[in-house]
Amino acid sequence: MKSLSLGESISFDKVFDAGSFILFYSPIYSLVPEKNVNIDNTSLNIHSAKSDQLLHISFRRVENQIVFNSKPSGSNWGTEERVSLQGVFSKTDATIGVRLEDEFYHIYIDDFIIHTYKKRIIKDAQNISYRTASESLFTNPIEVEVQTPQQASTTKRLPATSYEGAYFPLIPKDIAKESETDPFDYVIIGSGIGGGMLATDLLDKNHRISLVSSTFSPQATSAGLSTFNFNTARAATEDTVQRTKRILVVERGNLLFPTHSLNMPRPTSRGTYGQMNDLFYNHFKQDWEMDDETRKIWKGGPVYCLGGRSTVWGLFSPSRFPQEVYQDLNKIYLRKAEEWMNISYPRTLPLHRALKDSLNQRPPNSPLPTTQWEWGRVASEFGDPRNFDFAEGAFSTVDRLLEAAMDDNRGQGKFKIIINSLCLHIEPKPKPGEKHSATHVVVKGTDSVEHKIRTNNAVICAGAVESPTILLRSMAGDKADQTFGKEFAHNFGHVTDHYIFYVTLPFYYKDMKLRDRLGGVKLQTDITFQNIDNTTALANISLDASSFLPRLDIPDSELPQFIIAYILPSQLAHDNEIDLDEKGRTRIKVGYAEDIKLEQKKKILKDFAVDAMNKLTSTLDIQFVKHQFEMDD
Secondary structure: OEEEOOOOEEEOOOOOOOOEEEEEEEOOEOOOOOOOOOOOOEEEEEEOOOOOEEEEEEEEOOOOEEEEEEEOOOOOOOOOEEEEOOOOOOOOOEEEEEEEOOOEEEEEEOOEEEEEEEOOOOOOOOEEEEEEOOOOOEOOOEEEEEEOHHHHHHOOOOOOOOHHHHHOOOOHHHHHHHHHHOOEOEEEEOOOHHHHHHHHHHHHHHHHHHHHHHHHOOOEOOOOOEOOOHHHHHHHHHHHHHHOOOEEEEOOOEOOOOOOHHHOOOOOOOOOOOOOHHHHHHHHOOOOEEOHHHHHHOOOOOOOEOOHHHHOOOOEOOOOOOHHHHHHHHHHHHHHHHHHOOEEOOOOOHHHHHHHHHHHOOOOOOOOOOOOOEEOOEEOEEOOOOOOOOEEOOOOHHHHHHHHHHHOOOOOOOEEEEOOOEEEEEEOOOOOOOOOOOOEEEEEOOOOOEEEEEEOOEEEOOHHHHHHHHHHHHOOOOOHHHHHOHHHHHHOOOOOOOOEEEEEEEEEEOOOHHHHHHOOEEEEEEEEOOOOOOOEEEEEEEEOOOOOOOOOOOOOOOOOEEEEEEEOOOOOOOOOEEEEOOOOOEEEEOOOOOOOOHHHHHHHHHHHHHHHHHHHHHHHOEEEOOOOOOOEO
16 A cells, blocks of 8 residues: 555556556545635546546535546546535545446445446556645545455455444554654553543644644636645645644553443433433442552542543532632633533523522521532533433543544544553653653553553553552652652652542422422532631532432432532542552552541531531422431541
8 A cells, every 4th residue: 555645646567457446545534625715626546658647536525526537648628527426425534446447447435336437548547646726635645555356356345343443443563663763742641531631632733733734725716727836735734744743642441432421321220310420430440459448438440441530420510729729720721621521501490599599598697607509510411401310412531532533543643542552651760860751651452562652752641540550660669769759759659538428318309290390400519617727628419310429339219319428628648558569550558638627527517418408308398218317428
C-alpha cells in the first residue's frame, strides 16, 4: 500500500491484467463543501503513459454528484456521466475501487458498484493522481493499493464484530516502533475525567489549528479552471503539521461502555426512580490489595475501561471550592468544564419551589446552620418530565474518545488511542538531585511483552492510586526519600478518604399521584460549622432518586428511598500509604485523618437530617417507614 498526496501521482512499471483493482482509501471523509466555492471538485484519476486521462472520477459536493469523464492528452473533455453522491458513503471511512476490464471500468464504493464506465480511450493504465480544486473530500494523503485478479479474488474485507475490532486496531508493538522515528508530543496515561478531558482538549486544539491553516484554500473560477498553487498548499500543510501535536492515549482497560452507563438500558427490577450508576459501578469495579482494616472503610475501586470511572460516575457536580481555588476557577475553567459536561438543571414545579423554601427556612434562634438548598447540578440532560429519572446525554469522556477513534479508525492521524495496554513505568529512572524529562512510557499489551513508547512528555492521569503506583514502579525499588528527599516523601504516596455520613430511609406517598408529579429530587447545599471550626461540608438530598455518595449498599426496595449524604473536608492522612506488594501489585492502606471535633459535627448533621425529614413530611405529605435511625459512615 502506497501513500498518495494531493497534487501528486504514482506511476506503475507494469501493465495490469483485466480484473485488476486499483483501491483508494481514506480513513475519514467530509461531505460538507467549502463555502463560496463555485466548483467543488475532488478527483481520482487514471492516466496512460502518454498523459491521457483514461478515467476521471470527480466528487462534487456542492452539486451532490459524482462525475465520470475522459480526456485525451492535448484535447478536450468528453461528455460527462453522472451519478448522485447522496448516500454512497455508508461507513466512517471510504474505499473507492476501480476494477479494470477490457472494455469497461467498474467503480466501487465500499464494496458496491456505483457505476460502470465504458472505456473511451483504449490504452493501458500506467499512472494515477489525486487532485482538488478546493478543500478535499478525503484526507491528505490517501492510501493506494493495486490488486491483481488473483489477489482480488482472495481478498475479502470481513465485517467488524465489535467496536474494539472496528475502531481500535492499534497495538503497543506497532506504536512503539513508530515512535522511535517520530516520537509523540504527549503520551497521556489514563482516559478518565483527567486524562480523557486533557486528551480531547488537545485533540480539539489540533482541529482548530488545522481549520485556521486551511483558510488559504483556493477558489475556483466560474469556468472551473483551478487557481490552486500546490507549492502554497504544501507549505501551508507543512506548517499545520509542525504546529499540531502527536498525541497518544494509553488505556489499561477495554471498551466496556460506548457512552456513560446511564445513557444505556438499565434493569427494571428496582421499583424506585433513580439512575442506578452505582449498580454499574459496583458490578464492574475492581479492587486493590489492602488489609482488613482498610477494607472496612474503603469502598472505592478502579474501573478499567475507556473513559474510566467517568462512565459510571454519579454526575453530581457541586460548585463549592475554597475561596482561593474558587477565584481561579470560576471565571474561566469551571464554566468551561460545565459546558463540556452538559451541566443542567431539572424542571422546577411549584411543589419543588415549596419544598426548597421549606428546607431553607430557619427560626431566629435555631441552632442549625443557615443553608440555601438548590437543585443538584448534574452533568446530563433530562428527556423525561420526571426529573432525575432517565438521564440523556450523561457526560463521560468515552463519548469524545470513541468519536475520535471512529474519525480515524486506522489510527493514521496524529491522535491515537491504544486500549488493553497497561502502563508499567516511565523511563528514565529518576535520580537524586537531577531533573529529567520522560523519554519513554513502557506499556504491556495483550501479548504480555513490554514495549517502550518514545515521547517528549508523559502525563499520568491514572487516578489517585494508580498514578503514584506508576511512579513507584518507575523508581525500580528505590524509596521516595532516597530519590526526591524527605519533604517530598512526606506527602507522596499517601491517600485520604473524606468522611461521608448518610441517612437512608424508605418512605411512601400518602397520595401516590404526587410521586408521578414530583419525580425524583436531588438537592444540594453546604453547611458551615460556624461554632466549631468554620469548616464546610457538602450536603446532598436524594429523594426517590439514586445517590452515588454512600459507598455501602443501599437495600433494594419497592418503596422510594430518602438519602441525605454529607461530605466532610479532610486533611491528608500521612499514615495512609500506597505501595507495591512482593508481586508488584498495588496495595493501599487507608484510614481517616483525625478530627477531634468530629462527634460535635455528627450531632449537628444528625439534627440537620431530622429537620429536613420533618419538612419533607409536611410539605410532600409522605410517611417514613422507620423513624429510629443511626447515621452511618
